[in-house]
Amino acid sequence: MITPRDIRNLLLAAAALGLAALLPFYDSGYILSIATTMAMFTVLATSWALFSGPTHYISLATAAFFGLGTFVTGLGFQTLPMWLLPLIAAGIGAVLAALVGMVTLRLSGVYFVIFTLGLAELVRQVVTWVQNRTGQRGMYVLTSITERDIYWQLIGLAALVFLVGWLIGRSRLGFALRIIGNDETVAKHSGIDTAMAKIVLFMISGAVAAVVGALLAPRYIYIEPSTAFAPILSFQVVIMALLGGTGRLWGPLAGVIPFTILWEFISRHAPNQTLLLLGVAFLLIVYVLPGGFVGLYDRLRRRFGAGGQ
Amino acid sequence: MARVVLEVRDVTKRFGGLVAVRDMVFDVHQNEVLGIIGPNGSGKSTMINMISGTFAPSAGSIRLNGQEIAGKPAHRIARQGVARTFQLVRLLPELSVVENVVAGAAFGHRQRWGAEAESFARQLLERVGMGRQVNMPVSSLTYINTKRVELARALACEPEVLLLDEWLAGLNPTELETGIDLIKSLRDDGRTIILVEHVMDAIRSLCDRCVVMSSGAKIAEGTPADVLADAEVIRAYLGADEDA
Numbered sequence: 001m002i003t004p005r006d007i008r009n010l011l012l013a014a015a016a017l018g019l020a021a022l023l024p025f026y027d028s029g030y031i032l033s034i035a036t037t038m039a040m041f042t043v044l045a046t047s048w049a050l051f052s053g054p055t056h057y058i059s060l061a062t063a064a065f066f067g068l069g070t071f072v073t074g075l076g077f078q079t080l081p082m083w084l085l086p087l088i089a090a091g092i093g094a095v096l097a098a099l100v101g102m103v104t105l106r107l108s109g110v111y112f113v114i115f116t117l118g119l120a121e122l123v124r125q126v127v128t129w130v131q132n133r134t135g136q137r138g139m140y141v142l143t144s145i146t147e148r149d150i151y152w153q154l155i156g157l158a159a160l161v162f163l164v165g166w167l168i169g170r171s172r173l174g175f176a177l178r179i180i181g182n183d184e185t186v187a188k189h190s191g192i193d194t195a196m197a198k199i200v201l202f203m204i205s206g207a208v209a210a211v212v213g214a215l216l217a218p219r220y221i222y223i224e225p226s227t228a229f230a231p232i233l234s235f236q237v238v239i240m241a242l243l244g245g246t247g248r249l250w251g252p253l254a255g256v257i258p259f260t261i262l263w264e265f266i267s268r269h270a271p272n273q274t275l276l277l278l279g280v281a282f283l284l285i286v287y288v289l290p291g292g293f294v295g296l297y298d299r300l301r302r303r304f305g306a307g308g309q
Numbered sequence: 310m311a312r313v314v315l316e317v318r319d320v321t322k323r324f325g326g327l328v329a330v331r332d333m334v335f336d337v338h339q340n341e342v343l344g345i346i347g348p349n350g351s352g353k354s355t356m357i358n359m360i361s362g363t364f365a366p367s368a369g370s371i372r373l374n375g376q377e378i379a380g381k382p383a384h385r386i387a388r389q390g391v392a393r394t395f396q397l398v399r400l401l402p403e404l405s406v407v408e409n410v411v412a413g414a415a416f417g418h419r420q421r422w423g424a425e426a427e428s429f430a431r432q433l434l435e436r437v438g439m440g441r442q443v444n445m446p447v448s449s450l451t452y453i454n455t456k457r458v459e460l461a462r463a464l465a466c467e468p469e470v471l472l473l474d475e476w477l478a479g480l481n482p483t484e485l486e487t488g489i490d491l492i493k494s495l496r497d498d499g500r501t502i503i504l505v506e507h508v509m510d511a512i513r514s515l516c517d518r519c520v521v522m523s524s525g526a527k528i529a530e531g532t533p534a535d536v537l538a539d540a541e542v543i544r545a546y547l548g549a550d551e552d553a
Contacts, residue, residue, distance in 0.1 A: 172415055172416070172422055175408075175411075175412070175415060176415075176416065178401075178403070178404065179401055179404070179412050181403070182401035182402060182403050182404060183399050183400075183401055185363075185395075185399060186395075186399050186400075186401060186412070186462075187384075187412075188362075188382070188383040188384050188387070189361060189362075189363075189383050189384075189387055189392070189393055190384075190387060190392075190412050190413050190415075190416050190417055190462070190466065191384050191387035191388045191416035191417040191418070191420075191466060192384055192416045193382075193384045194384065
């Protein structure tokens, strides 16, 4: 059932992505660099929200998947074809997510949050340990891939994530997740395999984060565990997604754009104060914007009666 | 006698040292309303929770149409044909009334999706007496209407056995009459129902048979008139003479 409204939304999304894809022709310096960061966080936050939005499970594991992705590229770019690396990263990300999901998704609330935070640290320690055993330190990822290429790849990935998210939203799986987010007991007694539904979505979001890591590795040039698995990334993704709001597919994007610009501005002028932004944004979400910008938009629309179809 | 749909054999549930249900044995026949009654804390809800898969029995067997369901996860049992309502109504607050019912239709025993599920849900909402309020947010429903929506959700998967856990509790006298008529009409549709109930009027007018529980064990079984006249049942409800 595709309604005219769906077609309109699809065309709008395609136009917006097409427009975004033209950006490198306008600028290939500073603006492109910010735009690449934005594209990266758009993909990460949107795929994060695919899982955490409906289920209300806050995952802080983004850095674990992302870091693994960068290492896939770091280890494989000299021997394997470039197009294969994101696919391998996706596979590894999905498998790790499935394993973690099987162990932890029976946990709820705060236990899950803590476990996912620990996961990134665990993976980092394991990678560091392996490197120490083999006498490696960090590694250089020197390729001919330009920022422009990375940007285009991310835009393509964003299109894919939005499409997948849209399809899930219309599917029984998406409906099952909404039920789980509302009342897991009801979900189980209605015949939903809640563990399976959560694992599948967690795998999608883990795979996407790993792919982003794989695509971005050339941008960092030098990769080492402490930067690749930096936990701050997980927090940034959560804050941006919640700031935008997880109630709609485009919600996280509405958080990513202002947050990235502010972050960029602050890290230029007061590099030590970026954490402050994270904290203030968090307070803002908790006290003023519980549904993020999307929630605010919906509330205003209802109040001023512009709602309806 | 009609075909046996649900067979409960020697089911026991222990929580640590506490035996909540002890060696329960009973059958539920097709197109029958079976009441599970007993004083508070006698293990009725625990029994219902084991049938629906909220938790596994410590021992014993529960068979649905000959297939073992004891100890299976709740979603499997739901798919095999057990639907339930909850003692404290559980609706899905962020979903519309119709979506609440579609939730029951989409993943359960007989699965429906899309337009078919939606029209089926509307039909069921009409069936339980919610014709006009289907577009209201769940939060604005009256108490009896929340119960109706929950009932429609349970019916939406077309269960082999419907478990109603104190569905009539908390209704005012007028609503109670409506509620009893509604459940009666479900039985007339040919449904098989197990109800846990405290409301005596409902038990008398609805149940074909009753199982009476006290301290986790079955103390009587039979027609409502018979079991309610049983000396041991009276003692369980009202206490022994010397206590009175």
